[in-house]
């Protein structure tokens with residue numbers, strides 16, 4: 726709780742400072758998966774693949790997109806969001822990482838969400854469009870993250 730408060734305080738304090746990292750780090754910050762489909766269910770998997778391929782082909786042109794794939798009970802819903810001022814190249818590469826990492830982290834999941842510094846992607850077998858997701862977590866200003874990281878590593882080295 727205290728840590729979360731500190732993080733929020735830092736974000737508020739530093740959000741005005743320059744936030745673009747020198748090179749974008751497409752390492753997932755966090756992911757969350759739920760509900761497995763049976764490994765024999767090739768339809769939902771095919772729909773997820775179609776969904777991700779649509780999201781990937783859209784990402785160079787838009788920083789936000791939502792779409793569905795499939796029909797009936799196997800319909801899957803997906804969306805991504807890139808930070809508003811992310812370049813189209815960086816959005817494309819972030820979503821490219823997201824669609825591949827989420828399949829690694831959430832294999833055979835009916836629902837999954839993955840967060841990065843500059844984008845996030847979510848899919849589900851239920852319609853969540855326009856529904857507020859309360860499972861957020863505190864995001865740290867990326868330029869600040871490296872500062873915290875180097876402070877922490879110095880701290881651990883000193884131990």
Ligand SMILES: *[C@@H]1O[C@H](CO)[C@@H](O)[C@H](O)[C@H]1NC(C)=O
Pocket residue numbers: 759760761
């Ligand atoms: C889903 O599958 C993964 C790995 O196959 C397993 O670790 C996990 O416990 C399963 N979750 C549910 C809710 O069945």
Ligand SMILES: *[C@@H]1O[C@H](CO)[C@@H](O)[C@H](O)[C@H]1NC(C)=O
Pocket residue numbers: 791792793854855
């Ligand atoms: C995207 O989401 C909105 C609701 O927020 C919905 O009205 C729209 O149909 C969705 N677009 C697609 C392609 O599913």
Ligand SMILES: *[C@@H]1O[C@H](CO)[C@@H](O)[C@H](O)[C@H]1NC(C)=O
Pocket residue numbers: 795796797
């Ligand atoms: C669902 O999609 C499949 C493949 O795209 C198609 O063959 C089928 O006719 C569709 N079913 C309905 C009810 O639209």
